[in-house]
Amino acid sequence: MxxxxxxxxxxxxxxxxxxxxxxSCRNDIARILKANIGSVLECQGQEEILAAGKRLREIDQARNDLVNLIASGGCDEDKLDSEFEKLYAEEQQLSERLENLKLQNKTSEGTQAKLDEIMDMIEHEKFExxxxxxxxxxxxxxxxxxxxxxxxxxxxxxxxxxxxxxx
Structure with missing residues (x-):
């Protein structure tokens, strides 16, 4: 043939x-890529940070409930010592974990420079x-x-x- x-x-x-x-929707593609990069960076470790914060609030509420129980005379404080110890130990462990997560979640200067470079590249890409x-x-x-x-x-x-x- x-x-x-x-x-x-x-x-x-x-x-x-x-x-x-x-x-030809180059600007839309660039905007979507930028938004996705930004959301990925913002979400790294966010779920675990939120879960740890929520659990710390629950521990605080449980401790307040125990104090109210003792104050109302519903229970002897000596009987609740082990409960207070468990809550305190978990609170300490979670507080340390939360602090580490927050430190890891911060974007370093080097990483930010790379991100700025990527964003600039996306901005000037022809997509043709x-x-x-x-x-x-x-x-x-x-x-x-x-x-x-x-x-x-x-x-x-x-x-x-x-x-x-x-x-």
Missing amino acids: PRFPDKEEQLHKAIIRAINNYY LETFDNVLIRKLIECIKVLSKTEILVIFKGGYEVRTEIE
Whole structure:
């Protein structure tokens, strides 16, 4: 079967234009990447910090309940010594753990510098395809429909469609 290099090259250029049209939302992509990087950094260890803080409040409430029980005369304070000791030991352990988590959660100057560099790179990235890449094309595109001698319809995986002219 004969090949038509000029037509094939024109088709490749049209597909590249369609992909660049598809990725023309560069500012949206940059904004999403920045937001994701920021949220990942903010969430590192956050769940464990919140859980430790919650448990410390529960321990404080349990200790207050024991004091109220003793004050009301409902129980002898000597009988609750072991409960107070258990609460105190857990509180000390959790307080140390919470302090360590908070220290680990702070972003170092070096890490912040790297993040600033990444954010700057994202801000200035073109998000454009310049050369035809068959592997990438197969990953992005569901199918290509020939509409006429001068126009194709590129259907991306996910259903997004781009019409483009063949020069």
